[in-house]
Amino acid sequence: MFKSPRFLVVAAVLALSGMASAGPLGIGSTATAEMIAGWDIDVRPDGMGLPNGEGSVAEGEGLYEAKCASCHGLFGEGEGRWPVLAGGEGTLDTLHPEKTVGSYWPYASTLWDYIYRAMPYPAPQSLSHEEVYSIAAYVLYLNDIVGDDFVSNKDTFAEVKMPNEENFFIDNRPDVKNERCFKKCADPSKFEIVTTINGVTPTGHFKEDSGVAANHYDGNPSAASEAGISTEKNMTKVALSEGATLGRGVYDEACQTCHNSGIAGAPKVGDVAGWVDRIGQGMDTLNDHAINGYQGANGVMPAKGGNMALSDDDVVNAVAFMVESSR
Numbered sequence: 001m002f003k004s005p006r007f008l009v010v011a012a013v014l015a016l017s018g019m020a021s022a023g024p025l026g027i028g029s030t031a032t033a034e035m036i037a038g039w040d041i042d043v044r045p046d047g048m049g050l051p052n053g054e055g056s057v058a059e060g061e062g063l064y065e066a067k068c069a070s071c072h073g074l075f076g077e078g079e080g081r082w083p084v085l086a087g088g089e090g091t092l093d094t095l096h097p098e099k100t101v102g103s104y105w106p107y108a109s110t111l112w113d114y115i116y117r118a119m120p121y122p123a124p125q126s127l128s129h130e131e132v133y134s135i136a137a138y139v140l141y142l143n144d145i146v147g148d149d150f151v152s153n154k155d156t157f158a159e160v161k162m163p164n165e166e167n168f169f170i171d172n173r174p175d176v177k178n179e180r181c182f183k184k185c186a187d188p189s190k191f192e193i194v195t196t197i198n199g200v201t202p203t204g205h206f207k208e209d210s211g212v213a214a215n216h217y218d219g220n221p222s223a224a225s226e227a228g229i230s231t232e233k234n235m236t237k238v239a240l241s242e243g244a245t246l247g248r249g250v251y252d253e254a255c256q257t258c259h260n261s262g263i264a265g266a267p268k269v270g271d272v273a274g275w276v277d278r279i280g281q282g283m284d285t286l287n288d289h290a291i292n293g294y295q296g297a298n299g300v301m302p303a304k305g306g307n308m309a310l311s312d313d314d315v316v317n318a319v320a321f322m323v324e325s326s327r
């Protein structure tokens with residue numbers, strides 16, 4: 001892209017007009033305090049970063065049921081394959097450890113931070129501080145860590161002790177003690193990722209010509225298996241229409257979380273039998289269901305997969321990609 005003539009023209013226009021001028025490098029503009037506050041939302045284990053506001057277990061119950069229970073279960077037990085949030089005590093040293101907020105997480109502050117930053121999954125950062133205080137209190141209550149009369153604010157929340165905290169300690173193995181390197185460091189191009197988890201490791205990390213599939217869909221199964229990658233989910237190579245080709249990127253960004261592995265009842269892309277009847281409904285219905293969302297027999301398909309920044313055309317292209325890869 002940087003070699004394209006169009007980019008050069010844009011760069012030249014910017015340089016001539018002198019539009020960008022702030023900062024030590026003469027580019028961009030200085031972030032305002034408000035902009036920085038939007039990013040500066042982390043909460044530390046000692047409670048630093050917790051905002052003002054207050055919530056309670058009682059308030060949290062209704063909010064949790066409305067906004068979280070559809071995936072995480074009424075009691076934090078997890079619906080289908082969505083993450084379990086409660087229980088699992090005493091399982092960490094067994095063959096089937098169940099890592100939940102209560103059994104595993106070392107600090108309550110992480111719960112506040114995580115919910116505020118990332119949940120509910122389809123609408124991250126949509127909750128107010130008060131709502132997060134209430135919902136986080138309720139999740140602690142589901143784990144028997146606080147009582148039903150717990151009122152959470154920045155003081156009480158910082159005092160919550162998690163049952164598994166003492167099992168976290170600073171890694172003291174010798175190989176993590178190397179000096180940080182600032183000059184004459186090893187050449188990064190000499191490093192190569194030798195194993196990867198299909199569908200999880202970003203494909204951008206594959207080194208060109210390392211013999212590893214550069215793409216999940218048209219990966220060469222033999223190269224992939226040499227590299228120790230499961231090819232079970234690799235999809236068959238199909239000639240895609242123009243729309244579907246555009247839609248592949250949208251799919252990777254906004255749809256594969258559910259449709260690659262089929263979580264929450266989502267039909268798996270590439271599963272021909274699972275798509276036959278759906279395709280039979282016609283593209284208009286499929287597009288409408290994907291753009292506007294719907295409740296089906298297997299689960300809820302959120303409008304635009306929960307990513308409202310997508311245009312309708314993006315979604316239509318993604319549907320084309322899914323359909324063409326599944327028949």
Ligand code: HEC
Pocket residue numbers: 064067068069070071072082083084085099100101111114115119120121122135139
């Ligand atoms: C549409 C489904 C969905 C909804 C609704 C949802 N979540 Fe989640 N939640 C997820 C998924 C998926 C993950 C795992 C995300 C990841 O690992 O990147 C997750 C992870 C979490 C975790 C971390 C679990 C762990 O042990 O790693 C917490 C805590 C959590 N959600 C709380 C909430 C709360 C509180 C709400 C309601 C405000 C909520 N979630 C709503 C899907 C959902």
Ligand code: HEC
Pocket residue numbers: 250251254255256257258259263264265266267278281285286287289290295296297298299300301302304305306310315318319322
């Ligand atoms: C949070 C999980 C989730 C995400 C993300 C998601 N889907 Fe779905 N999708 C579902 C579920 C569940 C169904 C099946 C609902 C049913 O029929 O019971 C479904 C069904 C569909 C169907 C079939 C509709 C029909 O009528 O049979 C299409 C098409 C579809 N999704 C497109 C998309 C597109 C495009 C995206 C990304 C923009 C996307 N989905 C993202 C969960 C998801």
